[in-house]
Amino acid sequence: EVQLVQSGAEVKKPGESLKISCKGSGYSFTNHWIAWVRQMPGKGLEWMGIIYPGDSDIKYSPSFQGQVTFSADKSISTAYLQWSSLKASDTATYYCARRLPTAKGFDYWGQGTLVTVSS
Amino acid sequence: QSALTQPASVSGSPGQSITISCTGTSSDVGGYNYVSWYQQRPGKAPKLMIYEVSNRPSGVSNRFSGSKSGNTASLTISGLQAEDEADYYCSSYTSTTTRVFGGGTKLTVL
Numbered sequence: 086e087v088q089l090v091q092s093g094a095e096v097k098k099p100g101e102s103l104k105i106s107c108k109g110s111g112y113s114f115t116n117h118w119i120a121w122v123r124q125m126p127g128k129g130l131e132w133m134g135i136i137y138p139g140d141s142d143i144k145y146s147p148s149f150q151g152q153v154t155f156s157a158d159k160s161i162s163t164a165y166l167q168w169s170s171l172k173a174s175d176t177a178t179y180y181c182a183r184r185l186p187t188a189k190g191f192d193y194w195g196q197g198t199l200v201t202v203s204s
Numbered sequence: 205q206s207a208l209t210q211p212a213s214v215s216g217s218p219g220q221s222i223t224i225s226c227t228g229t230s231s232d233v234g235g236y237n238y239v240s241w242y243q244q245r246p247g248k249a250p251k252l253m254i255y256e257v258s259n260r261p262s263g264v265s266n267r268f269s270g271s272k273s274g275n276t277a278s279l280t281i282s283g284l285q286a287e288d289e290a291d292y293y294c295s296s297y298t299s300t301t302t303r304v305f306g307g308g309t310k311l312t313v314l
Contacts, residue, residue, distance in 0.1 A: 120303075122250075129207070129308040130242070130250065130293050146302040180249055189238040189297055190255025197249055 087111040089119075089181055091195035097171050097202050104167035105198045107181030114162035115139040118184035120191055121155065121166050125177040135184070136164060171202045208233065208294055208306035215312040221282040224309045226294030227275060232304055234275035238297035241270055241279045244308075245290045253292075254279060281311075289313045 092106040107119065121133040134145040138157035145155070157164045164181055178199045182191035209227040216222040226233065226241075233239055239257045242250035252261050254270035257277060267282045277296070281288055294306040 122305075129291075130244075130295075130305045132295070132303045132305060134302060144302055146304075147300060182250075185255060185261075188256055188259070190240040190252050190259075190261070191242075192252045192255075192261055194249040194251070 087183070087193045089183060089193055089195035091179075091181060091198045094199040095201070097200065098204055099171060099173055099202055101171050101202075102167070102169050103171055103200065104165050105179060105200065107164045107166075107195050109162045109164070109183065112183070115159050117186060119157070119164045120182045120184065121153075121164075122180040122182060123149075123177045124180065124197075130180075133166070133179075138162075138164060171200075173202050173204075175200060176202045206304075208296060208304055210292075210294060210306035210309045212307070213310045213312065215314055216281075216284045217314045218284055218286065220284050221280060222284060222311065223281075224279045224292055224294075224311070226277040226279070226296075226306045228277075228296055228304070229275055231299040232296040233272065233277050235299060236297045237272065239270065239272060239277040240295045241268075242293045242295065243288075243290045244293065250293065284313055286313050 088110045118135045120135045123131045132146045133149045136143045136155040154167045178197045180197045181195040183193040241254040244250045257272045258270045269280045292309045
């Protein structure tokens with residue numbers, strides 16, 4: 086069974102760093118793009134970008150370029166999303182999602198990680 | 205880049221059909237056959253309903269169908285059921301090699 090399991094909710098202060106994770110199982114982790122999607126409270130979905138764990142090819146959405154960093158550890162089938170200095174406006178639920186193997190749609194999603202940034 | 209344009213809300217009675225539109229530009233919806241539709245119920249992760257304009261993943265009801273004309277894609281749900289009540293988002297590949305979502309449409313089943 087394909088699964089993407091994300092790390093748990095986080096409460097951070099502005100200026101702190103954070104790295105959240107998305108662990109894939111039940112499929113070949115290195116052969117599928119992984120996307121990161123932001124959903125601010127009560128708002129819609131926003132594409133942050135995608136990473137190919139096989140070679141760590143990364144494409145950031147222009148709105149998020151320079152604001153976050155994607156990475157992946159093939160050895161443990163895990164993708165990461167990290168911030169070096171959080172802002173209150175980073176408060177949101179973050180989802181990872183797997184791209185279909187040969188088509189452009191994202192078929193499996195993690196359960197979401199709620200990040201709360203507050204002083 | 206700007207989000208794709210969707211109606212904020214649509215509604216229909218059980219058994220009826222509804223259509224949700226998704227309007228973009230020639231740099232996204234109109235330029236590629238890479239439009240997807242996602243269903244999101246409250247407090248849940250999105251679920252893929254349609255990919256590449258009109259393809260249904262296995263397990264998705266054939267009451268859901270997608271199409272595209274020019275810069276506008278559409279999701280049609282026929283035989284509306286109470287369980288279809290959710291938010292629906294379109295997404296398109298874009299010329300910047302990333303993707304963009306629509307603003308979302310809240311479907312109410314009356």
